[in-house]
Amino acid sequence: MNSALATNSALNTVHLGDNLPFMQSLPDACCDLIYVDPPFCTGQRQTTARQTNGYSDNWSGSIEGYLKFLEPRLREMHRLLSETGSLLVHLDWRTVHYAKVMLDTLFSRDNFLNEIIWHYRTGGRCSHWFARKHDSILFYAKNKGKHTFNVLRGGKFRTDGLNIDEDGRPYKSTKKGRLYFHPDGPAITDVWDIPFLSTVSNERTGYPTQKPEALLDRIIQAASNPGDVVADFFCGSGTTLTVAARTDRRFIGCDIESAAVEIAKNRATSQANQRPTT
Numbered sequence: 001m002n003s004a005l006a007t008n009s010a011l012n013t014v015h016l017g018d019n020l021p022f023m024q025s026l027p028d029a030c031c032d033l034i035y036v037d038p039p040f041c042t043g044q045r046q047t048t049a050r051q052t053n054g055y056s057d058n059w060s061g062s063i064e065g066y067l068k069f070l071e072p073r074l075r076e077m078h079r080l081l082s083e084t085g086s087l088l089v090h091l092d093w094r095t096v097h098y099a100k101v102m103l104d105t106l107f108s109r110d111n112f113l114n115e116i117i118w119h120y121r122t123g124g125r126c127s128h129w130f131a132r133k134h135d136s137i138l139f140y141a142k143n144k145g146k147h148t149f150n151v152l153r154g155g156k157f158r159t160d161g162l163n164i165d166e167d168g169r170p171y172k173s174t175k176k177g178r179l180y181f182h183p184d185g186p187a188i189t190d191v192w193d194i195p196f197l198s199t200v201s202n203e204r205t206g207y208p209t210q211k212p213e214a215l216l217d218r219i220i221q222a223a224s225n226p227g228d229v230v231a232d233f234f235c236g237s238g239t240t241l242t243v244a245a246r247t248d249r250r251f252i253g254c255d256i257e258s259a260a261v262e263i264a265k266n267r268a269t270s271q272a273n274q275r276p277t278t
């Protein structure tokens with residue numbers, strides 16, 4: 001657990017403003033896990049029907065301008081990570097390959113852990129190429145080997161055609177005897193099938209590009225422990241902060257849009273308030 005921030009006023013708050021000066025104001029190694037979901041360089045203003053303000057995803061100089069924006073921010077995130085910490089950067093086909101090269105330089109290629117594929121089914125069809133139905137989440141450790149990682153399990157093993165024991169449990173016969181399956185299911189891999197938020201989901205806040213809590217729950221459970229400091233410097237509607245609060249982590253949030261900060265504060269604080277006091 002990180003103690004550098006014990007008295008810092010940023011803990012369990014959501015800062016309104018540009019994340020670069022905000023991160024520069026924070027001490028080294030104060031975050032155990034950073035997840036960010038920056039704008040994707042779509043060239044559009046991101047809005048929804050319910051929330052007309054949204055945020056701009058337009059970059060002068062296009063991808064070069066976007067990467068110039070991203071680089072100093074990813075550099076700060078590296079500085080802010082604790083020795084056991086890790087960074088997850090959520091992007092899509094437009095920029096993920098450029099960001100991978102940038103992050104290999106900032107973190108070193110040895111500290112790259114995974115490219116997580118988040119696969120979903122919603123969105124339009126396409127008749128000119130394969131429909132794009134995944135985002136990529138780049139996962140880097142500050143120091144591979146020292147980093148926090150909890151194996152998560154879910155789903156079912158394929159057991160068709162296997163032997164069944166006296167108690168009805170499937171097993172494989174090996175030279176060493178019977179091999180049973182883990183009761184909690186197979187370990188989760190780097191391809192995640194998690195539904196996008198439906199238009200009528202109770203989780204919906206109306207903020208554009210809001211991510212599902214199930215996605216953040218998996219990230220936070222795998223890459224941090226209770227009591228850790230989880231930060232999201234592009235927090236939008238506060239999905240990361242909300243799940244962090246619910247799972248007994250401390251959080252730091254930041255967004256440049258006041259509508260985002262208002263929604264994020266309400267969501268994260270209501271989670272924190274629902275936790276039983278000890």
Ligand SMILES: C[S@@+](CC[C@H](N)C(=O)[O-])C[C@H]1O[C@@H](n2cnc3c(N)ncnc32)[C@H](O)[C@@H]1O
Nearest residue numbers: 018019037055210211234236237239255256257
């Ligand atoms: C893709 S959205 C994040 C959505 C979020 N993951 C959620 O679940 O709601 C990206 C966010 O980055 C914010 N943003 C863009 N530039 C920023 C900057 N320089 N500093 C802080 N936030 C910024 C935008 O306002 C937007 O809310």
